[in-house]
Amino acid sequence: MMDELMLVTATPFKRNNKDSLSIKDFEFALSFDLKWMAPDLASKIRDRAIGANLLKFDGKGLVPNFDIRKIDVPHAFRPSDSIFTERSVIEDIIALIVANCGKNAREVTALINSKQEQLGDLVDIEVAGLLTAKETGCNIESLYERVYGNVFGKADEPS
Template identity: 75%
Template structure:
């Protein structure tokens, strides 16, 4: 299971709620659990929103996945890697996992298959976006990031 998904689910599970204010979400991560500083909790929240693990409903944050299917392991604490920026393809995989209930392994296989079907003529991130779209995921929040990455890469090669 994706570590960011576990972290995003924890405040909701801990409070036994399906929605939380931004303040309450960040409070759990930083003060209740003492996992991170408040400014880092804000960055984790933004990353979870960007990965479409969380979304806004009015002024409340709600998970974009079924938290009842998430089991937080006893003694779980996020690793240092969660504080590092994820690659675009990692965000696409997390998006598909969160919205379609597929494993990261199955998702990676689907993306690789899509890239092979396109004769490897597109970047892996483009194949990931196509796969996400075919599976019914909303890719709007990540599309611009991929578009900019792909086209800035092309400009550098010309």
């Protein structure tokens, strides 16, 4: 199953047959062309896609961090309401790896679990996910801060 955020992110580029879109054009496509969401929610989707490293801003416009030619948006596809709920950092790491290596979410989860086992279960799942993402050639810069907060924020919690 293709990641829903990836499908939503790819659609404006595919629809406009472009490799780069201005922020305005990306959000306009989601809200007015496709009529999928209100403009404020289109901004939220843009931010989530950037946070999940599916999109980047190259100074001129938004550019997908994955090959949109490999994405087939099903006919009559509409995003579910769940797309607007915040995903965990491990879900974003899995989506990033899926977007970049052509494996499905189940295969990626198995890779991450295997990496964690190789490390003797001494690291959090998010750290194993980052290592797996790096090994599969993903740019993980945008996820460092969230993983750091998740992992080291736990040290401050009372036991």
